[in-house]
Amino acid sequence: MMIQVDARGLACPQPVILAKKALEASNDPIMAIVDNETAKENIIKLAKSMNCEYRDYEKDGLFYIEISKGELPEGSTTEECGAESKLGDTVIFVQADKLGRGDDELGALLMRNLIYTLTESEPYPKAVLFVNGGATLTTVNEHTVENLRILEGAGVKIVTCGTCLDVFGLKEKLSVGVIGNMYDIVDNLKAAGNTITIG
Secondary structure: OOEEEEOOOOOOOHHHHHHHHHHHHOOOOEEEEEOOHHHHHHHHHHHHHOOEEEEEEEEOOEEEEEEEEOOOOOOOOOOOOOHHHHEOOEEEEEOOOOOOOOOHHHHHHHHHHHHHHHHOOOOEOOEEEEOHHHHHHHOOOHHHHHHHHHHHHOOOEEEEEHHHHHHHOOHHHOOOOEEEOHHHHHHHHHHOOEEEEEO
């Protein structure tokens, strides 16, 4: 029996939350229906994170995602082998593109230095989350992008708020990490052993 999750017209992160609840409540497959590309991508990301099989298609301007519980092929992984050993249990929540208050130029320099210092100090955080002005650090700030790529290569999750990217017109300029929604951000914060908020 296919369970239908009709998430048309719902704002982020409601489509993902509804899909997750349906998957957790039953072993039956679900059919999620959404009306925008971002919601579709977020639900597919959820399916992958839960080791579910999925297929998606578009019809009459709507996106349909069929998800069923199942294991990914043996050996599948989203991280490089050995990366986990370098990671700690801390999640860093970045809310601005500058560190501290006072002089903006100094604040921007301090933020660049902080991101660089993260690459030089193990264990690395297990995730760095970017919201609001912090979204520029994964897009147009070449200094921070370069060092965030080093962290990502070591297995650190780099997640930038999709709504923030949309508001600033930066979605097409994302240069490192993935686009996340508020569900992703809250999920990472809740799973953290320790959280550091910056900005």
